[in-house]
Amino acid sequence: MSLQKMTTKKIIEKKQKGEKIVTITAYDYSIAKIVDECGFDLILVGDSLSQVILGHENTLGVTIEEMIHHTKAVSRGVSNALLVGDMPFLSYKIDVRDAVYNAGRFIQEGGAEAVKVEGGTEILPTIKAIIDADIEVMGHIGLTPQKVYRFGGHLVQGKTLDAAKKLIMDAINLQNAGVFSIVLEGIPWQIAKLVTSTIDIPTIGIGAGQYCDGQIIIIYDMLGIFTEFKPKFVKHFGKVGENIRNALNAYKDEIIGSKYPDLDHSYSYPTEDLSEINEWFESADVKEEATKLKEKLT
Helix, strand or coil: CCCCCCCHHHHHHHHHCCCCEEEEECCCHHHHHHHHHCCCCEEEECCCHHHHCCCCCCHHHCCHHHHHHHHHHHHCCCCCCEEEEECCCCCCCCCHHHHHHHHHHHHHCCCCCEEECCECHHHHHHHHHHHHCCCEEEEEEECCHHHHHHHCCCCCCCCCHHHHHHHHHHHHHHHHHCCCEEEEECCCHHHHHHHHHHCCCCEEEECCCCCCCEECCCHHHHCCCCCCCCCCCCCCCCCHHHHHHHHHHHHHHHHHCCCCCCHHHCCCCCHHHHHHHHHHHHHCCHHHHHHHHHHHHC
């Protein structure tokens, strides 16, 4: 299947045409290559790798060096999808100058074509500075995991009148600042529908219902690999985790039972020369010759 390279402009055009935007996370070359071959519009190297790849309790543990490392790997497997790097905790909210520099590293070193940042109206100056540096930005509002301690957990946001109003205003302000799309996470579907109908740029939902312009999910969640907790919005589209366990147990059993590797999975010494090596092995003092060779080399 021949695909055209996706761009931020084309992502926006998909909303204008009423076409759904299909996105997902990826963290390594092999998975990214498969996703790209399936014709996805956008791949996010999410800071969720902090949990599903590195084993941290939340997204706060991953560093910018680790994020760029994984973004590099993913970029090598992507030819068609738009690649977005997720800016981790402490990489963009301390100092605007540092934020622009760190965003630039995702582009220059990581091979990303855009970055994602969490936050609404309160981080507009930072977003504008990054965009002024010619770096495309994806917004992210609602349940923003980097605020997990402030929220008191991974709790649904926008469930009061004031909170819902703020989400809508944040989305408008982010659009006016120049972001090309906004992730809506963990908010009531009715509010996501209002946001989506209010702004001209795409909304990408995760736990925000069906009325967003597109959807994103953590690939290790939808494949059933990461199962330590399962948010309400997660659907397992495959039993890959179970398949991996079955494969590993079969591998283990065949090793213990001396079934693997069999001759079909082994290399053979040339038959015409086999008698020579056997004769040498039976007649020579192999250990003594090995000792002599070692002494000669040292």
